[in-house]
Amino acid sequence: MNSKAIIVENLTKIFNGFTAVDGISFEVEKGEIFGFLGANGAGKTTAMKMLCGLSMPTSGSAMVAGFDVYKENESIKKNIGYMSQKFSLYEDLTIKENIRFYAGIYGIRPELITSKTTLLLEQLTLEKEANLLVKQLPLGWKQKLAFSVAIFHDPQIVFLDEPTGGVDPITRRDFWNMIYDAAAKGITVFVTTHYMDEAEYCDRVSIMVDGQIDALDTPGNLKSSFQAGSMDEVFLQIARKAKRSE
Amino acid sequence: MEKFVSEQPAIVVSSVSKSYTTGKTVVKALDNISFEVERGSLFGLIGPDGAGKTTLFRILTSLLLFDKGQAMVDGFDVIADYKTIRKRIGYMPGRFSLYTDLTVQENLQFFASIFETTIEENYDLIKAIYAQIEPFKDRRAGKLSGGMKQKLALSCALIHRPSVLFLDEPTTGVDAVSRKEFWDMLKTLKQEGITILVSTPYMDEANLCDKVALIQAGTILGINTPENITEQFPKTIYRVRNDNMHALLQEAKQWAFTEQVYPFGEYHHVVIRHGVAEPVFPAEVEAGKIHPGIEDVFIDLMRDHEQ
Numbered sequence: 001m002n003s004k005a006i007i008v009e010n011l012t013k014i015f016n017g018f019t020a021v022d023g024i025s026f027e028v029e030k031g032e033i034f035g036f037l038g039a040n041g042a043g044k045t046t047a048m049k050m051l052c053g054l055s056m057p058t059s060g061s062a063m064v065a066g067f068d069v070y071k072e073n074e075s076i077k078k079n080i081g082y083m084s085q086k087f088s089l090y091e092d093l094t095i096k097e098n099i100r101f102y103a104g105i106y107g108i109r110p111e112l113i114t115s116k117t118t119l120l121l122e123q124l125t126l127e128k129e130a131n132l133l134v135k136q137l138p139l140g141w142k143q144k145l146a147f148s149v150a151i152f153h154d155p156q157i158v159f160l161d162e163p164t165g166g167v168d169p170i171t172r173r174d175f176w177n178m179i180y181d182a183a184a185k186g187i188t189v190f191v192t193t194h195y196m197d198e199a200e201y202c203d204r205v206s207i208m209v210d211g212q213i214d215a216l217d218t219p220g221n222l223k224s225s226f227q228a229g230s231m232d233e234v235f236l237q238i239a240r241k242a243k244r245s246e
Numbered sequence: 247m248e249k250f251v252s253e254q255p256a257i258v259v260s261s262v263s264k265s266y267t268t269g270k271t272v273v274k275a276l277d278n279i280s281f282e283v284e285r286g287s288l289f290g291l292i293g294p295d296g297a298g299k300t301t302l303f304r305i306l307t308s309l310l311l312f313d314k315g316q317a318m319v320d321g322f323d324v325i326a327d328y329k330t331i332r333k334r335i336g337y338m339p340g341r342f343s344l345y346t347d348l349t350v351q352e353n354l355q356f357f358a359s360i361f362e363t364t365i366e367e368n369y370d371l372i373k374a375i376y377a378q379i380e381p382f383k384d385r386r387a388g389k390l391s392g393g394m395k396q397k398l399a400l401s402c403a404l405i406h407r408p409s410v411l412f413l414d415e416p417t418t419g420v421d422a423v424s425r426k427e428f429w430d431m432l433k434t435l436k437q438e439g440i441t442i443l444v445s446t447p448y449m450d451e452a453n454l455c456d457k458v459a460l461i462q463a464g465t466i467l468g469i470n471t472p473e474n475i476t477e478q479f480p481k482t483i484y485r486v487r488n489d490n491m492h493a494l495l496q497e498a499k500q501w502a503f504t505e506q507v508y509p510f511g512e513y514h515h516v517v518i519r520h521g522v523a524e525p526v527f528p529a530e531v532e533a534g535k536i537h538p539g540i541e542d543v544f545i546d547l548m549r550d551h552e553q
Contacts, residue, residue: 039421040392085419136271139295165419166447168294168462169545173508180492194421195448197511219512230511232422239423 002066005030005157005188006051010060013046020046022211023060030156033179033189035199038208039239044192045161047208051190052159053077065156078107081150081187084161088146091135095126098134099149106153120148140171144178151182158182160191164198176201196232205231207238214238254321256410256441257283257306262315264301275301276312277464283443283457288436290455291445292540298464299445300340303414306443307337320409333361336408338399340415346388350379350398353387354405361406368407371438375431376401393424400431404440411435413444417451429454449541460544467547472540479538481505481546484525485513486533494531501525508545515542 006028013021021043028034038044049055051064053073062069065079089098099120103113121127124144134142143163151158160179164172176198183189191202199205199219206216215222215238219231228234264276276298283289291299304310306319308328317324322331344353354376358365369376379394379401387398396416403411413432417425429451432442444455452458453472460467460475468475488494495514498507503525506517515536518525527533 039423040419136268162419166295166415168297168447168548169449169541170508170548171294176509194419194425196422197509200511201509235422236426239421242423 003030004028004063005032005065006034006190007063008051008060009062011047011050011057011062012059013043013050013055014058019211021050021057024208024211024213025060026206026213026216028157028188028190029203030188031183031186032203033183033191033201035202035205036190036192036208037199037205037235038192039242041244042208042239042242043211044208048159048161048190048192051076052080052082079156081153081155081158082161083143083146083150083158083163085143085163085165086161089134089142089149092133094131094133095137095145096121096130098145099152102149103152108153116152120152124148140167140174143167143175144171147175147178147182151187155187157188157190160189162192162194164193164195172198196230196235199231199235207235209238209242210244214241253285255282256285256287256320257281257289257443258316258318259302259306260316262302262305262312262317264298264305264310264312274464276305278315279461279464279466280315281459281466281469283441285441286436286439287456288432288442288444288454290452290458291443291461292447292449292452292458292544293445293461294447296463297461299461300414302461303337303339303412303443303445307335307412308332333406334409336403336406336411338403338411338413338416340418342395342399344387344395344399344402347386349384349386350390351383353398354402357402358405363406365405368405371407371435372401372404374434375404392420396420396428404435408440410441410443413442415445415447417446417448425451449539449544452540458540460540460547462544462548462551465551467551468543475543476538476540479543479546481520481538482518483536483538483542484516484518484527484533485510485536486516486527486531487513488531497528501527506546506549510541517542517546 004027009025010023011021012023024047036044050057050069051062053069053076057069064076067075093101096117099117100113121130147163164175179189204218205222206213222234226234226237228237260280262276262279266273266275293299305312305317306324308324308331319331320334324331348356354365375397379397417428436442455472457471459469486498495507495509498504498514498516503519503522504516505519507514
């Protein structure tokens with residue numbers, strides 16, 4: 001009945017007198033690919049942690065997947081997926097073990113896990129590699145697998161924190177194909193990146209500066225309102241105003 | 247003779263190979279790599295994670311033995327003359343490797359003492375970088391932000407005025423603004439006569455180097471100036487777009503003249519099949535011929551290499 005996956009109003013987080021996130025407000029539509037950009041230290045990670053139910057806001061409100069970040073953070077965790085470049089899979093478990101482990105954590109019924117695991121390995125053409133340790137996989141494959149695992153329980157929203165950092169240019173594009181497929185299935189995608197060409201692949205993009213959202217629109221509208229030829233130029237124009245750094 | 251010595255390349259890598267064995271599998275980290283870096287130049291190793299960049303850095307900084315080949319830095323053999331090399335080079339690893347329990351100033355002091363010099367002696371070289379973190383000189387390194395850690399690490403790598411500076415992925419995970427600032431710092435250091443070998447997974451940074459090696463899966467796919475790499479690319483590329491980019495990507499794969507098509511920001515890039523003089527695009531598609539970029543070349547070389 002509600003078409004919004006995320007509703008944020010005046011969300012604020014203050015650490016020891018330092019306002020990391022300063023009254024941000026925005027909404028994300030269901031099935032939208034939402035790019036969450038900003039310079040290092042702009043407050044992106046802090047904002048994401050609050051949306052994932054991992055950090056209590058100081059003030060303001062946020063509804064994620066229909067749940068309140070203050071009172072229903074456990075329900076939020078069950079209805080979202082999360083992956084980042086820094087933390088994704090367990091290196092010392094096999095591919096199959098990682099899938100089963102996350103499936104269990106996310107409460108998928110045991111009788112479904114086996115068939116879903118087989119299907120996923122098939123889709124990724126990793127059937128032969130199923131019993132290899134994750135650390136033996138090239139980074140690009142790890143990231144594709146990590147993304148698949150993050151949406152294995154069909155979450156309403158998936159949060160991706162710099163998922164393509166350091167990945168080769170072909171795999172980076174394969175990865176975005178997987179993002180499009182997930183969005184087409186109705187999963188809302190909330191993604192951060194330092195690659196400005198990837199900002200173009202998002203339906204809408206927000207740019208955070210010093211704890212606030214300074215711009216939010218489609219890539220096309222942002223480029224015309226900043227009279228810029230590319231998202232790179234838009235980003236530089238906005239982020240150069242930043243007074244604080246990480 | 248003196249002139250000859252000073253003009254020999256700062257780095258010479260000849261047929262270097264290195265494999266790692268994990269369990270039963272053997273991974274070729276570097277497969278017969280050769281290249282040279284001219285004195286006083288800024289040389290970029292461009293490639294994704296896992297390409298072998300860090301292995302190469304560890305070999306050139308005398309920290310890792312290799313299976314075969316030879317490597318010379320500043321005229322010295324990295325194995326036979328490792329002690330000499332360590333005095334003459336600066337190395338900033340990809341992972342932050344300073345002492346987190348020492349303050350900013352203590353770290354710098356420590357590296358100066360190790361290299362038997364003083365902060366004062368070479369202060370002019372690091373001044374522009376260090377001045378930005380000097381207000382926090384009594385803060386422990388572990389409590390610094392990412393950007394400040396990076397500036398401290400660079401200052402420590404420079405405090406003994408090295409002849410060759412090795413920077414392993416200094417801009418990974420760094421935002422577009424800070425990345426530009428970092429490359430400006432490198433330009434300044436180059437003017438001081440320091441040879442710089444820098445690695446990066448960001449293809450757009452290749453254009454900021456004098457020369458680049460494109461590296462993937464332990465193999466060098468190409469070495470040249472960034473201009474030559476793109477100018478010598480033998481294929482024709484068009485950029486295309488319309489109202490439905492996702493559908494267009496599928497459609498473009500079916501065009502008879504398409505060799506490859508892949509998303510590229512707000513456009514898709516279509517590599518034209520060999521022998522097609524003038525591709526004719528559907529009327530509703532906005533299409534234009536473009537100069538290929540480093541990333542286009544990299545994608546093409548990667549596909550060739552995989553086949």
